[in-house]
Amino acid sequence: MLAFIRGRLLSGLLTIFGVVVLVFFLARLTGSPIDLFFPEGATQAQLESFSRAHGLDRPLLEQFWVFLSNAARGDFGMSIWQQRPALQAALSEMPATLMLTFLAMTVSVIIAVVLGTIAAAFRFRLVDRIITILTLATGSIPHFWFALVSILVFAIILRLVPTSGAGNWQSWILPVATVSLGPIGILTQVTRGAMIEVLSSGFVRNARARGFGSTRILYRHALRNAALPIIAVAGDIAAGMVNGAIIVSVVFAFPGIGKAIIGAVLARDFPVLQACIVVVGIAVVLLNLIIDLIYVVVDPRVRLS
């Protein structure tokens, strides 16, 4: 087990290193922050002065070496735009991202498992068709549109929740609902498919022959066996949420690492961008490791290797 974890962490670190190297050079190909930093009338001398102050005038390889040696000590430099260390700028966004991911995945998995199981149990009947249509719709609705409409309906007209921000627990409702929308659709279909396959297998027929009730068969025998594909897809979706949830960040002004990455890209705030990539990379590696470990817990036939 320990060897497996060690191996996974090592390969994860190598992946993160590769991504950071790519981001370091590709980001610098897209332009410099100097022009963005100064207002229209800035002179060449002023721009050069700023460039020197931030080490942007040095050769690219020298900048890379400075970055690597500092990053090895956990120093990602100071943000160009914010007066704080880049790592702090990245880490400060993570709690909200992780909490949003946790809440959205919890909501999505619960709703999807219930709906998917019902759809599978009543396969090709009216309830199955309704669930399929609804979940296809939730998977297809543009999140940006849903976010704006939900603000109009639930915040402005009904006044049930705040329009935006992250001030109190009510302000989490619309962002969580928006982020959950797509995963509910996808996971419901995955659950339905997996359950249909399991329900037609021999051990379920055996269980029925032995007189077990439908509910017990569904939730105790079938669902446990259908869990692996659900966990696999849910894990991928959760990794995507850690990376993104950008629309929620923009529309609801909700904190998150996705917003920080986009902001850093647009502002060419290279230190923050690099710190965010490393932080997200570590989070995704850990998340994947946790998912692998959950596999073993759920299905003892899976062996770590």
Next chain:
Amino acid sequence: MNISAGLKALGLAALMSTAVAQTAMAEPTDRAITVALAVELDSLDACDTQPAQNANIARGNIYESLTHVSPVDGKVEPLLALSWEQIDDLTWEFKLRPDVKFHDGSSFTAEVAAANINRSQPGAMIEGQEIACLNLTQFPEAVKAEAVDELTLRVTTPKVDPILPLRLSYADIGNLATQQTAEKTTNPVGTGPYQFVERIQGQHVKLTRFDGYWGESPEVRDVTYVYRAEPSVRAGMIQTGEAQLATAISAQDATDDGRTVTYKDNRIVIARPNSFKEPFKDPRVRQAVSHAIDRETIVPALMGIGGNPWYQMLGPQVNGYIPGFDETEALRYDPEKAKELIAAAKADGAPVDQEFVLVTRPDLFPGSDEVVQAIAQGLQAVGLNPRILSLENTAWRVYLRQPFPEDQEGSIIMISHDNTSGDATFSFSGNYATCEGRNSATCNPEIDRLVFEADAAQGEERARLYQEAARIMYVEESTMIGIAEQVRLMMLGEGIEYEPNPLSGIEIRIADITFSD
């Protein structure tokens, strides 16, 4: 307008009429407000207050400067300086306001003012570290400030500069401790009516009324600034009462209940052909561009209440604005004339068929994508060959700023330019008009001569020279083609009184906000 909305409007009108009487005797209250802004600020340092996102919060609230531009007539007024005089061509002396305290209790003196001005100059260094202040673009060449006595400040300029008092309106004053380090402060201490409470990056900034303020105590006690990128969300926050003032409202979110107020801040949408590249080297092709754009149809149809047709690059409050130009001299919509000019240029060998890019940014101004498409259609209709190129900020600036890469294609770049200072030097000199100007795509020695002469002149002569230079730019050169004057929208919560002015785009003085209920 339905009956309910009508009654609301009547009620609001009644409230406003009583508010006028109340404003004069406005008393400090315990009330708090929330302001919804579009963009988060970058810096709270006193030397970074030029960009609007920083100025919106810090200028006039946390910080004050020695002088101030009147939003009414654009004249330079005393603020932390009571008076000033020019001792000789290069030296100015300022008498400072006595008994002014910073939020930390320290005194405002000439020594502190000098430290602030010197720190925000080009090339300023502290402890061997260079400072990149954003306000330094107001000082093309470094000035030197020194304290003569506790309340007398002397400023020396490297060359004659008649508008030094105006330039100093951009030099906000922070306490001495923040001026003795090259680090940008995250805990701003100024002399303004509001003191800093906290900033949670990405979330909010909070200020509270400063009880030791030297001026009249404002009515609003606490203010929280939040950032909402989506205009409809900002408007929604006003409707739900989550915010009491929201900026940068789009025309489709505007309400007709009196809560949406408009203002102009001398911000103009401009099309700038690059005269250094084909097909725009021939001035007749550039003049044809101006004749090909039907501003009177495009702007009302696509910008609604957010814009007015415009033919110059400056607003009416800037001294380089030419009164009456639009009706008499402007190169107005005339497609036949445009075709004639293009044909004449073609006969002389100009490659008028050559494709060029019409460069824009999606966030340039509300509805910019549609306006640019309409402009492109107008250009195609007279025989030009534009291709729309919508870029994000950094890539867009490659087409804006000199030096232009050798292999860059011909371009017309769309610009949204503002000048809140009232003086054309900030738009022309070293910027859009002169040969060496950072954002200039033209070089005409006569324009340079007029602009540099204007820079050293004062009053009406200064304005006349700038207007002469502008006339050449708009008519003979046709390198700065005015398209629309932007009208900005702001939304106020119920019971909030605030009259926006031409400076409101960069400076929202919370002290100017009163309650009507």
